[in-house]
Amino acid sequence: MSAQKVAYLGPEASFTHLASKALFQDELLVPIRTIPECIEAVANGKVDVAVVPLENALEGTVPLTIDYLFHEVDVSVIAEIQAPIEQHLMVHPNNHKKWEEITSIYSHPHALAQCHKYLYYRFGKVPLEQSTSTAAAAKFVSENEKACIAAIGNSSAAIEYGLTIVEHNIHDFHFNHTRFFVLSRSNHCIQKPGHIGQVKTTVMITLPKDDRSGALHQVLSVFAWRQLNLSKIESRPLKTGLGQYFFVMDVLEDEQMPMMIGAMEELKALGCEVKSLGSYNTYETEKKIASD
Numbered sequence: 232m233s234a235q236k237v238a239y240l241g242p243e244a245s246f247t248h249l250a251s252k253a254l255f256q257d258e259l260l261v262p263i264r265t266i267p268e269c270i271e272a273v274a275n276g277k278v279d280v281a282v283v284p285l286e287n288a289l290e291g292t293v294p295l296t297i298d299y300l301f302h303e304v305d306v307s308v309i310a311e312i313q314a315p316i317e318q319h320l321m322v323h324p325n326n327h328k329k330w331e332e333i334t335s336i337y338s339h340p341h342a343l344a345q346c347h348k349y350l351y352y353r354f355g356k357v358p359l360e361q362s363t364s365t366a367a368a369a370k371f372v373s374e375n376e377k378a379c380i381a382a383i384g385n386s387s388a389a390i391e392y393g394l395t396i397v398e399h400n401i402h403d404f405h406f407n408h409t410r411f412f413v414l415s416r417s418n419h420c421i422q423k424p425g426h427i428g429q430v431k432t433t434v435m436i437t438l439p440k441d442d443r444s445g446a447l448h449q450v451l452s453v454f455a456w457r458q459l460n461l462s463k464i465e466s467r468p469l470k471t472g473l474g475q476y477f478f479v480m481d482v483l484e485d486e487q488m489p490m491m492i493g494a495m496e497e498l499k500a501l502g503c504e505v506k507s508l509g510s511y512n513t514y515e516t517e518k519k520i521a522s523d
């Protein structure tokens with residue numbers, strides 16, 4: 232069988248690349264510049280699969296990913312990858328000796344936010360610049376050795392782009408992990424040995440338009456009386472006006488199970504709109520994932 236094309240938020244050595252490599256050892260990995268372009272690539276059939284960051288333990292949801300999946304495309308989640316995240320400050324080797332004089336710091340907004348306290352106390356006056364990924368920041372710093380600037384990213388990015396790490400582990404809290412979604416046009420979830428926990432289903436629910444009181448309570452009851460365990464609930468703006476939201480819920484059950492089928496029917500009977508992203512297994516980059 233020919234290798235699958237797997238798009239990921241690049242360039243090489245982004246955290247998303249490291250997560251993709253853990254699950255897709257034998258496939259063709261294709262770096263793409265931004266999260267929407269990754270999602271479009273899989274939706275349009277340019278690639279078979281796309282890997283994008285979804286949620287970080289310190290900073291929460293990556294809004295671009297969840298909003299794009301709700302508003303713009305119909306694709307399924309076929310796996311989740313969880314990875315530990317260690318952020319380091321790195322500079323061009325030519326600037327190694329004067330690294331404390333850096334004039335700006337580049338990284339992905341989620342990475343900058345994960346290091347907020349460090350940056351505030353250590354470099355409070357130094358401007359922070361946003362990049363499309365941590366690896367894009369490292370690449371930029373490597374290409375601009377004349378400027379005394381730094382990037383925040385992982386140690387693979389430092390090696391890939393020939394940078395020197397000047398401060399290790401600058402993220403503010405020790406337990407720093409990120410969830411990545413593996414997206415596909417088909418809804419056949421990846422079944423490789425080594426997954427952890429229970430199967431999960433992600434649904435996006437819009438409440439009935441009549442704005443009745445207790446609507447969210449009704450939605451939660453649909454899951455509660457069936458003993459369907461939720462591992463996440465979050466509201467995101469519908470982008471139609473202030474106070475209008477959709478709800479993202481992760482349910483620890485397969486959507487094919489009778490209780491889940493019943494729950495989805497009851498939600499629709501209540502007047503909710505339901506968009507399911509499908510059921511999927513969770514893999515960890517630290518744990519061995521068999522190549523098939």
Ligand SMILES: O=C(O)C(=O)C[C@]1(C(=O)O)C=C[C@@H](O)C=C1
Pocket residue numbers: 240244245246247248284285286287293316339341342363364365366408409
């Ligand atoms: O993959 C990368 O390197 C990214 O820059 C993206 C991203 C994210 O959006 O959460 C991935 C993991 C880390 O949490 C920080 C940044």
